[in-house]
Amino acid sequence: DGGITQSPKYLFRKEGQNVTLSCEQNLNHDAMYWYRQDPGQGLRLIYYSQIVNDFQKGDIAEGYSVSREKKESFPLTVTSAQKNPTAFYLCASSGRQGRGETQYFGPGTRLLVL
Amino acid sequence: AQKITQTQPGMFVQEKEAVTLDCTYDTSDQSYGLFWYKQPSSGEMIFLIYQGSYDEQNATEGRYSLNFQKARKSANLVISASQLGDSAMYFCAMREGPHNQGGKLIFGQGTELSVKP
Numbered sequence: 479d480g481g482i483t484q485s486p487k488y489l490f491r492k493e494g495q496n497v498t499l500s501c502e503q504n505l506n507h508d509a510m511y512w513y514r515q516d517p518g519q520g521l522r523l524i525y526y527s528q529i530v531n532d533f534q535k536g537d538i539a540e541g542y543s544v545s546r547e548k549k550e551s552f553p554l555t556v557t558s559a560q561k562n563p564t565a566f567y568l569c570a571s572s573g574r575q576g577r578g579e580t581q582y583f584g585p586g587t588r589l590l591v592l
Numbered sequence: 593a594q595k596i597t598q599t600q601p602g603m604f605v606q607e608k609e610a611v612t613l614d615c616t617y618d619t620s621d622q623s624y625g626l627f628w629y630k631q632p633s634s635g636e637m638i639f640l641i642y643q644g645s646y647d648e649q650n651a652t653e654g655r656y657s658l659n660f661q662k663a664r665k666s667a668n669l670v671i672s673a674s675q676l677g678d679s680a681m682y683f684c685a686m687r688e689g690p691h692n693q694g695g696k697l698i699f700g701q702g703t704e705l706s707v708k709p
Contacts, residue, residue: 511696511697518701518702519701519702520596520683520685520699520700520701520702521637521683521685521697521699522699523696523697526696536696566635568635568637570637579625579687579695580627580639580642581627581639581697582639583629583636583637583638583639584636585634585635585636586635586636588635
């Protein structure tokens with residue numbers, strides 16, 4: 479089945495530690511996105527990439543980093559500079575055909591700070 | 593600046609009745625896209641329906657329809673014949689810019705819908 483996978487489902491981070499969230503898609507989509515969701519809130523864009531080896535900052539990029547070495551993969555690293563990382567992280571991808579480039583989402587990763 | 597407003601934090605509807613979830617938006621772009629997503633308690637975001645700014649007809653997808661009023665900048669979601677499984681958070685979102693250039697989504701705060709048996 480085509481889709482987006484995120485791992486792990488739950489992630490625990492210690493103070494001062496960098497952690498990496500995985501996002502993989504087999505939809506052959508060019509664009510991929512990372513969003514953050516805080517309790518009771520909508521989603522906010524962290525980073526996005528419209529093509530391999532290129533990415534742009536979103537609205538809340540500070541304390542995060544990404545890479546896009548392969549079309550299928552867009553990992554997000556939460557660095558120690560992100561002082562309030564506890565949140566639900568959602569990865570999405572979109573293609574250029576149909577439906578106004580609808581973004582389809584993975585199941586998400588919940589990050590908790592120990 | 594682009595903005596999405598959902599004024600109903602929570603809504604209740606009786607099973608089998610229709611319900612309307614409100615969404616207003618603000619943009620200076622002529623070309624934009626409007627989306628509705630459903631987020632059940634599991635957390636995944638499920639795409640429901642899309643409306644392009646140049647689409648002349650309101651979008652429909654099964655029991656979901658989008659009441660698009662461009663002059664009023666509103667894009668309300670109508671769910672007909674509500675089911676217990678419709679209980680979830682619903683988010684309205686807007687894509688900035690022309691649809692063939694990708695682009696980020698701006699999300700509203702969401703409306704929590706509860707369907708009563």
